[in-house]
Structures are given as structure tokens and as C-alpha cells.
Amino acid sequence: MGGNSNESLARPENAFVGPAARYDHKLILSLIMLTGFAVRGALLLTPRSYHADEVFQYLEQAHRLVFGYGVVPWEYHYGIRSWLVPTMLSWPMAVGAWLWPGTNAYLIVPRLCLCGLSLGSVMGAYALGRRLSPLHGWAAALAAAFWPEFMLFGGQALTDAIAIPFALGAAALLQSRRTHWTLLMAGASLAFAGAVRFPYVPAFAVLAVLSLGWRWRDGCWFGLGVLLALALASIPDVAMGRPPYGWVLANWHQNVGADHASGYGAEGPFFYANLLVAAWSIWFVPMLWLAWLGGQRYPALLAMAATNIAVHSFIAHKEYRFILLSTMTIVILAAIGTIDVVKRKPGRFWRISLAVGWVAAAITCSAMPAQRQAWARQVSGNRAFAAIGYDTRTCGVAMWELWWTTAGGYTYLHRRVPLYLPEAASNPHQALWRHQAAFNVVLAPAHPTSPLPPTFRRGACFAAQSAKPDQSICIWSRAGPCQERGAEDLSIGHFIAEPGKSK
Numbered sequence: 001m002g003g004n005s006n007e008s009l010a011r012p013e014n015a016f017v018g019p020a021a022r023y024d025h026k027l028i029l030s031l032i033m034l035t036g037f038a039v040r041g042a043l044l045l046t047p048r049s050y051h052a053d054e055v056f057q058y059l060e061q062a063h064r065l066v067f068g069y070g071v072v073p074w075e076y077h078y079g080i081r082s083w084l085v086p087t088m089l090s091w092p093m094a095v096g097a098w099l100w101p102g103t104n105a106y107l108i109v110p111r112l113c114l115c116g117l118s119l120g121s122v123m124g125a126y127a128l129g130r131r132l133s134p135l136h137g138w139a140a141a142l143a144a145a146f147w148p149e150f151m152l153f154g155g156q157a158l159t160d161a162i163a164i165p166f167a168l169g170a171a172a173l174l175q176s177r178r179t180h181w182t183l184l185m186a187g188a189s190l191a192f193a194g195a196v197r198f199p200y201v202p203a204f205a206v207l208a209v210l211s212l213g214w215r216w217r218d219g220c221w222f223g224l225g226v227l228l229a230l231a232l233a234s235i236p237d238v239a240m241g242r243p244p245y246g247w248v249l250a251n252w253h254q255n256v257g258a259d260h261a262s263g264y265g266a267e268g269p270f271f272y273a274n275l276l277v278a279a280w281s282i283w284f285v286p287m288l289w290l291a292w293l294g295g296q297r298y299p300a301l302l303a304m305a306a307t308n309i310a311v312h313s314f315i316a317h318k319e320y321r322f323i324l325l326s327t328m329t330i331v332i333l334a335a336i337g338t339i340d341v342v343k344r345k346p347g348r349f350w351r352i353s354l355a356v357g358w359v360a361a362a363i364t365c366s367a368m369p370a371q372r373q374a375w376a377r378q379v380s381g382n383r384a385f386a387a388i389g390y391d392t393r394t395c396g397v398a399m400w401e402l403w404w405t406t407a408g409g410y411t412y413l414h415r416r417v418p419l420y421l422p423e424a425a426s427n428p429h430q431a432l433w434r435h436q437a438a439f440n441v442v443l444a445p446a447h448p449t450s451p452l453p454p455t456f457r458r459g460a461c462f463a464a465q466s467a468k469p470d471q472s473i474c475i476w477s478r479a480g481p482c483q484e485r486g487a488e489d490l491s492i493g494h495f496i497a498e499p500g501k502s503k
Contacts, residue, residue, distance in 0.1 A: 025134060028138060029126060029137075029138075029141060032122065032126075032138070032141050032142060032145050033119050033122055033123075033141075033145070035145065035146075036119060036122055036144075036145030036146065036151075036154075037115055037116065037119060039145075039146070039151055040115035040118065040151055040154040040155050041112060041115055041155075043151065043152075043154070043155060044108060044111050044112070044115070044155055046379055046383075047107075047379065047382035047383055047386055047408070047412060048379050048382070049156070049382055049408075050152065050153065050156050050158065050321065051158060051319070051321065052404075052405035052406075053158060054156055054157045054158050055382075055407075055408060055409045055411050055412075056071055056073050056405075056409055056496075057073065057075060057081060058085050058086055058089060058157045058158070058159075059089060059107070059110075059157050059409075059411040060073075060409045060410060060411050061076065061081075061083070061086035062086045062087075062089035062090040062093050062110070063093065063106075063409075063410055063411050063414075064086075065086060065087065065090040066090050066093050066094045066097060066106070067097075067410075067414075069410060069416050070409065070410045070411070071409050071410060071419070071492055071493055071496065072493060072497065073496045073497070074496060074497050074498050074499045077497050077498075078250060078254055078499075079242060079246065079247055079250045080247055080250040080251040080253075080254050080255070081247055081251075082195065082196075082233075082236070082237060082245075082247050083236035083237050083239070083240045083242070084195060084196060084233050084236050084237070085157070085159055085162060085196060086236075087236035087239075088162075089110045089157055092109045092110040092112075092113045093106050093107070093109065093110045094106075095109055096108060096109030096110065104386065104414075106414070107411065107412070107414075110157070111155045111157070112155075114154065114155045114156065114157060114161075114162070115154050115155045117162065117165055118150070118153070118154035118155070118161070118164075118165060119145075119165070120165025120166065120168065120169055121144045121150060121164055121165045121168050121328065122141050122144040122145045123141075123169065123172075124144075124165065124168030124169045124171060124172045125140035125141050125143065125144035125168060125172075125332045125335070126138070126140055126141035126144075127172035127176070128140055128168075128171065128172050128175060128298060128301075128332065128336070129141065129332075129335070129336050129339070131175060131176070132297060132336065132339070133339070133343075135339050135342070135343075136336050136339045139335040139336065139338060139339050140332050140335045140336055142335070143331050143332055143334070143335035143358075144168075144328070144331070144332055144335075146362065147328075147331050147362060148362055148365055148366045148371060149324070149327060149328065149331070150328060150331070152371075153321070153324060158321060159196050159197040160197055160321040160322060160324045160325070161321070161324055162196050162197070163193040163194070163196040163197035163200055163325070164193070164324060164325055164328055166189045166190070166192050166193035166196070167189075167190060167193040167200065167204065167207075167325060168328075168329075168332070169189045170185075170186045170187075170189035170190035170193065170204075170207075171207060171211075171298075171300070171301055171304070173185055173186035173189065174186045174207070174208070174211035174212070174300070175211065175298060175300070178218055180221050183218055183221035183222045183225065184221050184222070184224055184225040184228075185225060186222060186225060187208075187221070187222035187223060187224065187225025187226040187228075187229070188225035188226065188228055188229040189225075189229070190204050190207070190208060190225075190226070190229075191225065191226040191227075191229035191230050191233075192229040192232070192233055195229065195230060195233035195234075196233075197325075198248055198251075199311070199312065199315075199322065200308060200325050202307055202308070202311045203304045203305070203307040203308035203311065203325060203326075204304070206300070206303050206304050206307045207300050207301065207303070207304040208222065210299065210300035210303055211300045230245075254499065255317075264317055265317055265318070266316040266317060266318075267316070267317075267318040269313045269314070270313075271313070271318045272309055272312065272313055272318065272320075272323055275320050276327070278368065278369075279320070279327075279365060279368060279371060280361075280365055280368075281364055281365065281368055282364070283361040283364065283365065286357070286361075287330060287331070287334050287361070288330070288334075289337075290333070290334035290335075290337035290338050290341070291305075291330040291331075291333040291334040291337060292333075292337065293333075293336075293337030293340050293341065294332070294333030294334055294335070294336035294337035294338075294340070295333050295337075297333075297336055297337075297340070298333065298336070301329055301332075301333060302329075302333060304325070304326075304329060305325070305326040305329040305330055305333075306326070308323060308325050308326045309323050309326045335358075338354050338358070341354065342354060379462075379463065380406075380462040380463055380472065380473040381402070381406035381407055381408050381443075381462075381473055382408040382412050383408075383462045383463075383473075384408070384443050384460075384462050384473045384474075384475060385407060385408030385409070385412035385413045385443075386408060386412045386413075386414075387460060387462075387475060388413065388415075388441050388443075388475055389412060389413040389414045389415045391441075393440070393477075394415055394417055394440065394441050395417055395439075395440055395481060395482035396417055396418045396420065396438050396439030396440055396441065396482035396484065397413065397417060397418070397419050397420065397439055397441045397442075397443065398419075398420040398421070398422055398432065398438075398439040398441070398442045398443070398490075399419075399420070399421055399422075399423060399442070399443050399444070400422065400423060400432060400442050400443065400444035400448060400450075400452065400476075401423060401444055401445055401448050401449065401450065402423070402443060402444065402445070402473065403423070404421055404424075404492055404495065404496060406473070407419070407443075407492070417482075418438065418439070418482075418484055418487070418491060419491065419492045420435070420438060420439055420487060420490040420491060420492065421490060421491075421492050421495050422435065422490050424490075424495045425489075425490060428450075429450050431490060432450075432452070432453070433453055435486060435487040435490060436453045436455070436456075436478075437482065437483040438482055438483055438484055438486065438487035438490070439482055439487075440477060440478050440479075440480060440481070440482050441475060441476070441477050442456055442475075442476040442477070443473055443474070443475060443476070444473075444474060444476055445472065445473065445474065446458070446461050446472045446474045452476055453478075455478040455479075456476040456477060456478045457476065457477060457478070458474050458475075458476050459474065459475040459476065459477055460474065460475050461473065461474040461475075462474070
């Protein structure tokens with residue numbers, strides 16, 4: 001087998017020797033992993049969703065597979081989504097429902113699995129750093145375990161986040177001493193990450209090409225791993241009667257050809273740079289500088305991060321989560337670069353200063369408005385839906401002066417009752433009053449601008465999203481049963497089954 005092209009840049013230093021040292025190394029890594037998992041698990045106590053896609057595109061579809069009902073958004077009607085992630089989530093969801101029926105275990109178990117999966121980023125980061133020295137490994141692992149964004153997205157059912165542990169694991173394997181097995185696993189892991197989040201594929205291609213070089217035998221073993229993973233990832237779509245990877249072409253046709261993605265917002269080419277400045281504040285320049293130093297050790301990873309930002313900068317519809325692969329790679333490279341600074345400038349002052357700087361950066365970034373808003377997204381809507389789901393009297397639910405993306409869907413409602421959106425009707429107020437017999441629960445602000453029918457009384461209210469501190473989501477309910485007939489056109493499925501209606 002050929003040697004590693006990065007060995008001159010990534011030569012191990014100060015390696016552990018002896019059984020006691022190896023025990024310390026394993027113990028420290030285990031403590032980092034366990035603490036990281038505990039923090040991520042604790043965050044699940046609040047029913048948080050960073051983006052509506054997490055609920056409606058993935059968890060809701062897993063809910064359909066397990067329980068037989070759920071909202072079907074237009075993306076699944078038009079076949080532009082893979083069934084891979086919903087299928088992955090459906091297995092732990094079914095296990096949770098089987099082990100603890102009547103509880104929210106059906107939702108907690110898959111989220112815990114996602115938290116566990118996110119620790120793959122910690123292991124990948126550690127492996128990359130450990131090739132340089134134990135200190136590099138611990139710094140990279142700590143950054144991957146406790147940097148705010150790693151923790152925020154650790155339990156989120158978003159393809160942007162799910163793909164990253166596989167990608168970092170592949171990166172670590174590609175930078176290791178290559179064997180047939182490591183190349184096979186690297187190809188499989190990177191291909192699986194691409195199947196989960198296909199817009200990352202150009203960045204993955206850059207990582208693979210720069211890491212493998214012209215070693216065609218290495219490329220053959222890597223390619224075999226790619227083919228095996230792609231075959232495995234296609235099984236859910238085939239099982240659902242869809243052609244393998246037909247969703248990629250359908251997605252391109254709808255979001256690029258028909259330009260439906262731009263309907264959800266379009267931004268300029270410097271959008272991501274502005275977002276990073278807003279998210280990292282005064283630490284923006286130091287982070288990039290440290291990442292540049294770390295990138296001298298692993299130029300293929302730095303190129304992957306830059307490629308991903310460049311590709312997404314040319315796509316009109318932009319969201320911060322689309323460049324998670326880049327931001328998280330930058331954080332890990334910055335941690336590696338930090339240890340390089342420490343080694344060049346030995347002494348307690350530099351060690352303490354840099355350690356304090358990282359802690360201050362994490363706290364500062366967490367306190368920035370952009371980050372606080374991200375941590376509070378969807379909390380109130382999900383909590384409200386979960387609350388009415390536990391009430392056995394709920395027979396129909398309407399949302400008023402709240403758009404459907406703030407809803408928890410049947411993922412949180414977890415009750416097979418109609419869900420209505422009178423707000424989307426041509427005459428919303430008239431639709432609400434005319435069809436009030438179809439629902440006995442309305443989710444609305446504490447003080448709606450347009451009054452609800454007098455039979456509805458306000459009950460529990462839930463904390464608003466940080467972007468709207470003056471507004472809470474409240475449960476308004478009335479006594480009596482529901483008359484389902486006549487309100488079918490107000491169903492949430494009626495409005496989000498077409499791309500033009502769901503915007």
C-alpha cells in the first residue's frame with residue numbers, strides 16, 4: 001500500500017508509551033465522550049427543533065412509518081427527499097414506543113441515538129488530532145464535544161448534522177496509515193454521508209481527491225466502499241417503490257429548475273460570511289487564523305470546508321445549517337492550530353491564555369443573539385403540541401395567527417386527530433368561525449389580533465421564541481366533541497402538499 005501523503009505534515013509527537021499512559025489516554029477520551037453525551041442528553045429535556053424540516057421532513061415521516069399517520073409535505077409528494085433518514089429514525093422510534101408505550105420515549109430514543117451518533121465527530125476529531133500528539137487529540141475532541149454548535153445540533157434530526165460524524169470519521173481514516181480496510185471504510189463512510197446530505201458531495205469529492213492523490217489502488221478500495229454504501233443507502237427508497245437516487249434528480253428539478261427553493265428566501269454571495277461574523281463575533285478572525293494553522297496539518301480538510309462554503313454561496317437559498325460541515329471542520333482545525341501555537345510558544349502563560357480564550361469564545365458565541373435565537377427555535381410550538389397530545393379530549397386542532405412551521409406536527413401531537421390551518425384560507429377569520437365545530441383546540445397567541453369564537457377559553461401558554469419575546473403560544477379550548485366533515489379544505493395536508501401553498 002502507498003504511504004500517506006500527509007505524513008510529513010501530520011507526524012505523531014510525544015506519543016504515549018506504556019500501559020499506564022495508554023490507560024490514561026482511554027480514560028480521558030471516555031470522560032470527554034460521556035460528558036459530551038450527558039450534556040446533549042440534558043438538552044433533550046426541552047422539546048427543541050432548530051428548523052421545521054427536522055419535524056416535517058424527517059421525524060414526521062419516521063412517525064408515519066411507525067404509527068401510520070403524519071403530515072405529508074410536498075417534498076414527499078414530488079419525491080425530492082430520500083427515505084434514508086426517516087427509515088434510520090423509524091427503528092429507534094419503534095423501539096421507544098415498544099419499550100415505554102404511552103410516553104414520549106418514541107421521540108426520546110431516536111434523539112438519544114442522534115446524540116450518540118454525534119459523538120462520532122468527537123472520535124473523528126480526536127483521531128485527527130491524536131496523529132499529531134495526545135494534546136492535539138484532546139483539544140480537538142474537547143472542541144467537538146463542547147463547542148456550542150456541536151452541542152446544539154447533536155440531537156437534531158437534520159441531514160446537515162447527521163452527515164458530519166460520517167464525514168469526519170472518513171476524514172480521519174483517509175489521513176491514517178492506509179490499509180485496504182481503512183480505505184474501504186473511508187469510502188463507505190464518506191459515501192453514506194453524501195447520501196444523507198447530497199449538497200455536501202462536492203466538498204467530499206475535494207477531500208477524497210486531495211487525500212488519495214494518484215494512488216489508483218487506494219482509489220479502487222475507496223471506490224469499492226463508496227459503491228457498497230450507496231447500494232445500502234438506496235434500500236429505503238427501493239422499499240418505498242422509488243428508483244434509487246431518483247430523488248436527487250427530482251430535487252434538482254424542483255429546487256433549481258423550477259426554482260422553488262428561492263421561494264423560501266434568497267440571499268447574496270456574502271451571506272455566510274456575515275452569518276459567521278454574527279455567530280462568532282470578535283472571535284471570527286482568531287478562529288479563522290487558528291483554523292488556517294490547523295489546516296497546514298490537514299490541507300484536505302481545510303479545502304473541504306472552503307469548498308462547501310463556496311458551493312453554497314452560489315445557491316440562492318441559504319441557511320446557516322447548510323454550512324455546518326464547514327463551521328464544525330473549522331472549529332476542529334482551530335483546536336489543532338491552537339496546540340501548534342502552544343508548542344511554538346511553550347510556557348504556562350500561553351497555555352492558560354489560550355484555554356481561557358476558548359472558554360470565553362464558547363460563552364460569547366452562545367450569548368450572541370443569533371445563537372440564542374437558534375437555541376430557542378420551535379420550543380413553544382413543540383411544547384404546546386405535546387401538551388394537547390396528552391389530553392384525551394383533543395379531537396381536532398387548529399392553528400391561528402401562527403404559521404404551520406411553528407407546529408410540532410403529529411411528531412409531537414402524537415394523536416390521530418385532524419390538524420387545520422384556517423390562517424391559510426382566502427378568508428381566514430371567516431374560515432375560523434365557520435368551521436369552529438371541526439376542532440376543540442386552537443393554538444394561538446396569548447392576545448390574537450383577530451378574536452377567536454367566544455366558546456374558546458385560553459389555557460396554558462408556553463414561552464415564546466426568542467425572536468418574538470412579546471408573544472407566547474397558548475392553548476385555547478372549548479367543551480364538546482368535534483364535527484370533522486366540511487373542514488377538509490383547511491387541513492394542513494391540503495396546504496403543504498404543493499410547493500406554492502407551503503411557503
